[in-house]
Amino acid sequence: xxxxxxxxxxxxxxxxxxxxxxxxxxxxxxxxxxxxxxxxxxxxxxxxxxxxxxxxxxxxxxxxxxxxxxxxxxxxxxxxxxxxxxxxxxxxxxxxxxxxxxxxxxxxxxxxxxxxxxxxxxxxxxxxxxxxxxxxx
Numbered sequence: 384x385x386x387x388x389x390x391x392x393x394x395x396x397x398x399x400x401x402x403x404x405x406x407x408x409x410x411x412x413x414x415x416x417x418x419x420x421x422x423x424x425x426x427x428x429x430x431x432x433x434x435x436x437x438x439x440x441x442x443x444x445x446x447x448x449x450x451x452x453x454x455x456x457x458x459x460x461x462x463x464x465x466x467x468x469x470x471x472x473x474x475x476x477x478x479x480x481x482x483x484x485x486x487x488x489x490x491x492x493x494x495x496x497x498x499x500x501x502x503x504x505x506x507x508x509x510x511x512x513x514x515x516x517x518x519x520x
Contacts, residue, residue, distance in 0.1 A: 400515050402508060406501060409497070413490075417486075418451045422444075424483050427482050428440045442472070442476075
């Protein structure tokens with residue numbers, strides 16, 4: 384039992400850990416991995432597409448940069464919509480470069496799974512069922 388001897392009251396309990404903060408760390412990791420994978424698609428654009436200096440190349444570079452920049456907006460409630468729009472941009476390559484569209488489909492599946500996990504964590508947090516919220520005797 385810790386007491387604050389200057390005021391005679393008990394010290395406040397430490398703040399609870401924010402599970403969404405660690406979840407955002409996972410999301411940042413996935414965004415960085417995805418940006419690297421999209422960047423590694425540039426040789427495919429150079430060989431099978433119109434070249435890196437074409438609209439296809441600049442679009443792939445732009446999406447990779449946008450993925451990295453979206454790491455900074457993950458606290459916003461609309462951030463998942465931005466990330467899903469970037470996935471749609473990759474999937475739109477299905478017409479010109481199907482191999483780049485495959486990257487978009489794979490990471491779309493990852494992001495949909497992460498959205499489901501995020502919803503599950505938020506539900507458990509609201510119900511008080513997370514391990515950090517339990518008070519064991």
